[in-house]
Amino acid sequence: xxxxxxVEILRRELQAQAVGRTVADVCLTGRxxxxxxxxxxxxxxxNRPLVAVRRxxxxxxxxxxxxxxxxxxxxxxxxxxxxxxFASEPRDVALTLQFIDGTMLxxxxxxxxxxHLLPTKHVDAWPATQSSLGLVARLGVDxxxxxxxxxxxxxxxxxxxxxxxxxxxxxxxxxGLGNTYVDEILFNARLSPxxxxxxxxxxxxxxxxxxxxxxxxxxxxxxxxxxxxxxxxDGTPGRYQDAFRVNQRKGQPCPVCxxxxxxxxxxxxGTYWCPQCQQSA
Ligand SMILES: [Zn+2]
Numbered sequence: 001x002x003x004x005x006x007v008e009i010l011r012r013e014l015q016a017q018a019v020g021r022t023v024a025d026v027c028l029t030g031r032x033x034x035x036x037x038x039x040x041x042x043x044x045x046x047n048r049p050l051v052a053v054r055r056x057x058x059x060x061x062x063x064x065x066x067x068x069x070x071x072x073x074x075x076x077x078x079x080x081x082x083x084x085x086f087a088s089e090p091r092d093v094a095l096t097l098q099f100i101d102g103t104m105l106x107x108x109x110x111x112x113x114x115x116h117l118l119p120t121k122h123v124d125a126w127p128a129t130q131s132s133l134g135l136v137a138r139l140g141v142d143x144x145x146x147x148x149x150x151x152x153x154x155x156x157x158x159x160x161x162x163x164x165x166x167x168x169x170x171x172x173x174x175x176g177l178g179n180t181y182v183d184e185i186l187f188n189a190r191l192s193p194x195x196x197x198x199x200x201x202x203x204x205x206x207x208x209x210x211x212x213x214x215x216x217x218x219x220x221x222x223x224x225x226x227x228x229x230x231x232x233x234d235g236t237p238g239r240y241q242d243a244f245r246v247n248q249r250k251g252q253p254c255p256v257c258x259x260x261x262x263x264x265x266x267x268x269x270g271t272y273w274c275p276q277c278q279q280s281a
Contacts, residue, residue, distance in 0.1 A: 002074045004144065004176030005219035006230045006238070007058050010080055013233040014053040014062070014105075017082055021099040022049045023064070030094035034112025041117055044068040045097070056123075057139045057175030063120050071116040071123065071136070077229035078110030088235035109229060139175040143212050148174075150209045157197050157205060164200070165193035166267045168212075177212070180225055180247055183272045185215045187246045192280035193264075193271045218243060246272040 002010075026041040028034070045064055054061040060080075062070040072078070081090045083104045090106040095115060097105040107115065118126060126136045141148050141156070156174065160167050167173055168182045177185070186193050189211035191204060200208065224230050224238030227248060231237055241247070245255050249272060250263040259276035 001058075001076045001178055001180075001228065002078065002230050003058060003178040003181050003219075003225070004055075004142075005181070005216055005240070006224040007055050007060060007074065007176070008144070008220060009224045009238070010074075010233060011053050011055045011060060013082075014050075014060070014080065017233060018099075018103075018105055019050050019053060021101060021103060022047060023097055024100040025096075025098040027096040027098070028094070028112060029096065030112035031092075032111060032113065034115055036117040044117070050097075056136050057142070057171055058178070059136065059139075061123055063123075067120050069118060069120040069123050071118065071126065072107060072110070073114040075110050075114050078114075079106075079108045079229060079231055080233055081106050081108070081231070081235055082233045088231060138172045140171060140173040141175065143174050143176060144216060148209075148212075150206055153209050153212075154202070154205050157200055160197035162197055163193060163266050164191060164195040164197045165269070165271060167197040169269070176216075179269050179271075180227065181215055181219060183247050184245060185211045186278060187272075187274060188215055190277050190279060192275075192278045193266050193273055194280060246274060248272065 023045045026038060026045050028038040028041065044066060045068060048064040048066045050062060051065050052063040054063065058073060060072045090108045093106045093108045094110055094112050095107040124136060141152060157167065165182055165186060168177050168185070169179065189208045191208060219225055219240045222238060222240040222243055223232065225240035226237035227241035246261050249261045252261050254261055254274040254277055257274065257276045259274055261272055261274055264271050
């Protein structure tokens with residue numbers, strides 16, 4: 001699934017290539033209806049320029065002139081593509097923004113229930129009651145932001161009895177990390193995914209903090225991870241998956257110690273790790 005680096009890459013590309021374009025039409029073609037209709041979207045977006053694209057955890061927020069925003073969660077395999085030309089043909093398109101200059105932004109491979117249309121002023125408090133993924137109002141700290149210090153991470157871990165991996169994936173604690181990056185982060189930090197989160201020493205917390213920054217930066221620098229369906233706005237894949245050290249390497253030798261990479265389930269999530277490098281004590 002797209003995680004912080006992939007969503008941030010799309011944010012930057014949308015900001016650079018789509019912002020400033022004015023909507024001529026909106027088409028909803030998802031197989032199932034979402035929380036708003038095509039008529040709703042046309043009423044508030046047509047003839048409005050896209051003015052900004054923001055990221056909140058793994059969510060993209062597209063702000064339009066006139067005071068409305070689209071919030072999008074790409075889920076497992078969602079893709080934004082900007083044409084023309086499409087480097088890869090859009091598949092299973094749920095929403096299309098046609099711009100007056102002839103370009104077209106499509107959102108594919110995501111159910112419309114993960115797309116929301118609401119007044120921009122309500123985005124940060126959204127949604128007050130709905131219990132779905134990545135609620136903006138309940139998102140935790142952004143691990144690339146200024147508030148994510150070693151001390152802040154220590155505070156988030158303190159007293160937590162659950163598995164370290166699950167805490168790192170909890171969007172209401174840290175917003176933007178998911179299954180793929182957390183496995184690489186924990187390998188980098190030499191920490192077991194099953195460690196009790198609250199049991200880390202100060203030195204281990206410093207290692208974990210550094211590993212989070214390193215792996216997110218590596219993912220960004222390599223253009224994101226396309227081990228599933230992530231592509232850039234022009235359809236090209238990223239290369240972080242080629243740099244995986246544990247993900248999808250079950251049975252292969254650890255690149256550091258040579259022991260065999262194993263796969264286990266942590267909270268139901270497939271987890272790759274090196275039992276020799278990653279301390280479980
Ligand atoms: Zn190892």
